[in-house]
Each structure stands twice: as structure tokens, then as C-alpha cells.
Amino acid sequence: MAITNNRLSKDQYEQNFSDIHPPFETHNAALVEANRCLFCYDAPCTKSCPTGINVPKFIKQITTDNIKGSAHTIFVSNIMGAGCSKVCPVEKLCEGACVYNLMEEEAIPIAKLQRYSTEKAMQNNWQLFQRKPSTGKKVAIVGAGPAGLSCAHVLSREGIDVTIYEKESKGGGLMTYGIAAYKVTPQFCEDEVNYITSIGGIEIKYNQELGKNLPAGRQGISLTDLQKNYDAVYLGIGVGVARQLDIPGEELEGVVDAISFIYDLRAKGYPVVPVGDKVAVIGMGMTAIDAATQAKRLGAKEVTLVYRRTEKEKPCTQVELDIAKLDGCEIIWLAAPKEVRGDNGKVSQLICSIMKLGEPDASGRRSPVDTGETFSLDVDMVIKAAGQVPFEELVNSSQIKNSKGKIVIDNNCATNIKGVFAGGDAVNGGKEVVDAVQAGKDGAKAIMEYLNPQTLPK
Numbered sequence: 024m025a026i027t028n029n030r031l032s033k034d035q036y037e038q039n040f041s042d043i044h045p046p047f048e049t050h051n052a053a054l055v056e057a058n059r060c061l062f063c064y065d066a067p068c069t070k071s072c073p074t075g076i077n078v079p080k081f082i083k084q085i086t087t088d089n090i091k092g093s094a095h096t097i098f099v100s101n102i103m104g105a106g107c108s109k110v111c112p113v114e115k116l117c118e119g120a121c122v123y124n125l126m127e128e129e130a131i132p133i134a135k136l137q138r139y140s141t142e143k144a145m146q147n148n149w150q151l152f153q154r155k156p157s158t159g160k161k162v163a164i165v166g167a168g169p170a171g172l173s174c175a176h177v178l179s180r181e182g183i184d185v186t187i188y189e190k191e192s193k194g195g196g197l198m199t200y201g202i203a204a205y206k207v208t209p210q211f212c213e214d215e216v217n218y219i220t221s222i223g224g225i226e227i228k229y230n231q232e233l234g235k236n237l238p239a240g241r242q243g244i245s246l247t248d249l250q251k252n253y254d255a256v257y258l259g260i261g262v263g264v265a266r267q268l269d270i271p272g273e274e275l276e277g278v279v280d281a282i283s284f285i286y287d288l289r290a291k292g293y294p295v296v297p298v299g300d301k302v303a304v305i306g307m308g309m310t311a312i313d314a315a316t317q318a319k320r321l322g323a324k325e326v327t328l329v330y331r332r333t334e335k336e337k338p339c340t341q342v343e344l345d346i347a348k349l350d351g352c353e354i355i356w357l358a359a360p361k362e363v364r365g366d367n368g369k370v371s372q373l374i375c376s377i378m379k380l381g382e383p384d385a386s387g388r389r390s391p392v393d394t395g396e397t398f399s400l401d402v403d404m405v406i407k408a409a410g411q412v413p414f415e416e417l418v419n420s421s422q423i424k425n426s427k428g429k430i431v432i433d434n435n436c437a438t439n440i441k442g443v444f445a446g447g448d449a450v451n452g453g454k455e456v457v458d459a460v461q462a463g464k465d466g467a468k469a470i471m472e473y474l475n476p477q478t479l480p481k
């Protein structure tokens with residue numbers, strides 16, 4: 024069988040893409056876990072959260088039935104605390120740092136407790152922040168992803184009017200268009216954007232793109248216009264397009280990039296995007312794992328992840344790798360794609376070089392070296408997940424200082440252009456949602472300092 028979108032019934036699709044981390048079913052179940060917390064002094068869980076959520080405080084508030092207070096404690100540090108409770112790789116952040124790990128006991132399920140409070144706040148539309156009177160200042164933000172939204176919320180709280188220009192027709196950035204469908208649903212992402220903007224003072228203008236030569240239907244905006252019409256500009260445009268493999272056969276039908284594959288799946292829903300019978304996924308990062316598991320859940324019979332290094336160097340977490348394994352994905356370590364072969368223009372084989380680890384360099388890191396031997400995989404689909412390339416052309420055309428497309432900022436989140444700030448994936452090259460949220464907060468603080476030091480929050 025070749026690539027098709029007819030592998031699943033709607034029921035099967037819904038089952039395969041249901042919530043991977045279900046919430047607490049009862050208040051008591053949440054209380055039992057919250058009461059296990061030791062409310063540590065100088066809590067390591069808080070220290071390991073990039074947004075610095077006061078974890079023991081919000082858990083304590085759950086134990087005293089102060090759910091509103093608990094949600095406020097979370098949102099004051101991370102306005103996307105609800106989304107982060109579903110998508111954060113907590114095993115390497117708060118839960119990984121929980122002291123219970125040292126006692127070889129189950130860590131406190133911090134994410135699940137965070138979800139408990141924040142979902143209640145969203146469901147009940149609790150307005151936990153009040154906007155200060157207008158300062159008369161206006162800021163333009165480009166990109167309605169986690170960095171842009173978080174920056175907008177802080178600015179709006181301080182009485183600054185924000186307009187977000189977003190090239191897509193929905194907000195949330197990769198949260199809406201990139202993250203696996205079994206972690207967050209499109210409805211949740213929309214609700215979260217609405218909840219964040221419900222504070223007021225934030226307008227999102229959709230289908231508006233910063234840049235030139237736009238296709239029909241998209242409205243272009245220029246940095247010069249934004250500088251003219253606003254007191255400051257924040258760029259939260261994320262990382263750009265998928266990296267090419269630069270190997271023969273990459274143009275064959277059936278070779279797709281992971282971001283487009285997941286984007287289609289997220290944007291179109293059921294009936295789903297086409298998937299092959301035998302799929303190879305190149306890469307071992309979070310995107311590769313998400314693409315592989317979703318291909319399997321869409322009904323692919325065989326999914327093989329191909330990675331050029333060993334398990335020790337994998338960029339994904341062990342928990343993510345385990346999800347892929349549990350879903351039945353195969354893994355081939357020390358293999359690099361060399362060529363894609365096809366029949367009648369369609370993918371039929373992936374040829375891989377067998378790699379070995381070379382001598383350690385000065386930092387002790389051992390890079391993979393081609394052994395000269397190859398093997399082939401019979402496949403009808405190849406998904407490329409070898410990283411993303413920043414929007415080099417866009418930032419160059421705007422005269423913004425950058426390093427291979429990654430926007431360069433100083434310690435105050437400022438670019439080389441006066442009044443233009445930036446943060447999130449566009450600057451760091453691609454991290455997690457929680458890092459982008461913190462970058463948005465830092466950007467907002469820097470913008471307020473730039474506009475008027477007196478407006479700084481205490």
C-alpha cells in the first residue's frame with residue numbers, strides 16, 4: 024500500500040490522538056498528590072523552571088482549596104502555564120529536579136497539578152489580572168507564538184496597548200501548529216490564546232506577514248512601518264523552515280518535512296493527512312519523535328527512526344524515546360541518510376551510511392564518521408526532521424544583526440535597531456515553549472525600561 028489518508032476511522036483517530044497525559048479525575052486525587060509535597064525551602068523544582076513558577080506555593084494553595092490563588096501563582100510567572108502543563112518536558116525540568124527523585128520515589132506530578140489549577144481558571148474564565156490605566160504607549164509584536172503572547176500580556180498588564188501581527192490565521196505559534204496533537208488540541212490552543220488576550224489591550228491581526236514578496240491573500244507589513252507607527256517593536260517570529268538533507272532523491276514524491284507533516288495534521292485534523300505504510304523518520308529530536316509517533320498513530324505499519332549518533336547523544340528525552348518505542352517505532356542508531364531512491368517518481372528506498380563514533384575532540388565530544396558501508400530500507404515515505412533553519416532572508420532584508428538567521432540581541436533583549444526587541448526561538452534557534460514564555464517576559468521588561476523606567480513593575 025502507498026501513501027494514503029484512509030487508514031483510520033474517525034473513532035480510531037480520536038482514540039489514537041487522545042490526551043497523552045490525562046488530568047486528575049477528582050479533587051481528592053489532586054489533593055492526595057498535593058499533600059505529598061514537602062514544600063521545600065529554596066525549592067529545586069522552582070529553580071529548574073525557566074519561568075520560575077513558585078511550585079511549592081501553588082501546590083500549597085491547592086491543599087487549602089485556594090485554586091484561584093494557585094492559578095494566579097502559576098500565571099503570574101507563566102501566562103501559558105496551562106499549555107506548559109501539557110507540553111513541557113517536565114522530566115528534565117521541575118519534576119526531574121523534585122527531591123523525591125533522590126529518595127527514589129515518584130516525583131510530585133507537578134505538571135498534572137499545574138494543569139488542575141490552570142484548567143479550572145480557564146474553564147471558569149477567572150480574570151486574575153487587572154490592566155493598569157492606559158499609559159498611551161503602543162507596542163507592535165510580530166508573531167502570536169508563546170514569546171509574543173507572553174510579551175503582550177506583561178505589557179498589557181502595565182497599561183501598554185499591544186498589536187500583534189501574525190502571518191497565520193490562528194494564534195499560539197508552534198503550540199497550535201507544531202506540537203503533537205495528543206499533547207494539546209486545536210481547541211485548547213484557541214482557548215488559551217483567548218484567555219490570554221481577555222485581559223484587554225491586545226489586538227491580534229491575523230494573516231499579516233512581516234516581509235516581502237508575499238503570496239496572494241497575505242498582507243505584508245514592513246519593519247519601517249512598525250517603527251513609524253509604534254513606540255517599540257518585539258519580534259517573536261520563531262525559527263523558520265525545515266533543514267534540507269541535501270541528498271539525492273530528496274525531491275521524490277513521499278519525502279516530506281516533519282514540520283509541514285505535523286502542521287497539516289494540526290491544521291486539517293480529520294480526515295487526516297496522508298501517511299505511508301513504511302515510514303522512515305530522519306532525526307532524533309522532539310520533532311522527529313512527534314512525527315514518528317504521529318505517523319504510527321495515523322496507521323503506518325512500520326515507522327523507523329534513523330539517527331546518525333548513538334542513544335547516548337540523542338537530543339530527545341528518555342520519556343519521549345519511550346513514547347516512540349511504546350508506539351512500536353523502530354530505531355536505528357549510527358545511520359545517516361545518503362540517498363532516497365524511487366519508482367516512477369515515488370519513494371521506494373532509503374539508503375543509509377553506517378556511521379561510527381570518531382575520536383573525541385577537545386571538548387570530549389565524539390562526532391559520527393562514515394564507515395563507507397551502507398544499508399537500505401524499503402519505504403514509501405521519508406519524513407525529514409533534521410532541525411529548522413532560521414528566517415535568514417527575512418532578518419537580513421530587515422537589516423537586523425543576526426548569526427545565520429538567528430536574531431542577535433544584547434542583555435536587554437534589544438537588537439541592533441533602536442526600539443526593536445526580540446526573543447524566543449527566533450533568537451535561541453529553537454528551545455521549548457517555557458523558554459519562549461520567559462523570553463517574552465524579559466522582552467516586555469526591557470521594552471518598559473526603554474519606554475519609561477517609571478512603568479517598571481515593582
Ligand SMILES: Cc1cc2nc3c(=O)[nH]c(=O)nc-3n(C[C@H](O)[C@H](O)[C@H](O)COP(=O)(O)OP(=O)(O)OC[C@H]3O[C@@H](n4cnc5c(N)ncnc54)[C@H](O)[C@@H]3O)c2cc1C
Nearest residue numbers: 166168169170190196197232233261447448454455456459
Ligand atoms: C514539531 C515541534 C514539536 C515541538 N514540541 C514541543 C513540546 O512538546 N514541548 C515544548 O515545550 N516545545 C515544543 N516545541 C518547541 C516550541 O514549540 C517552541 O520552542 C515555541 O513554540 C517557540 O515559541 P516562539 O513564540 O518563539 O515561536 P513560534 O511558536 O514559532 O511562534 C512564532 C509565531 O510567529 C509567526 N511568524 C513567523 N514569521 C512571521 C512573519 N514574518 N510575520 C508575522 N508572523 C510571523 C508564526 O506564524 C508563529 O505564530 C516543538 C517544536 C516543534 C517544531
Ligand code: SF4
Nearest residue numbers: 060061063068121122
Ligand atoms: S522539589 Fe518536589 S517536594 Fe520539593 S517543593 Fe518541589 S515538588 Fe514539592
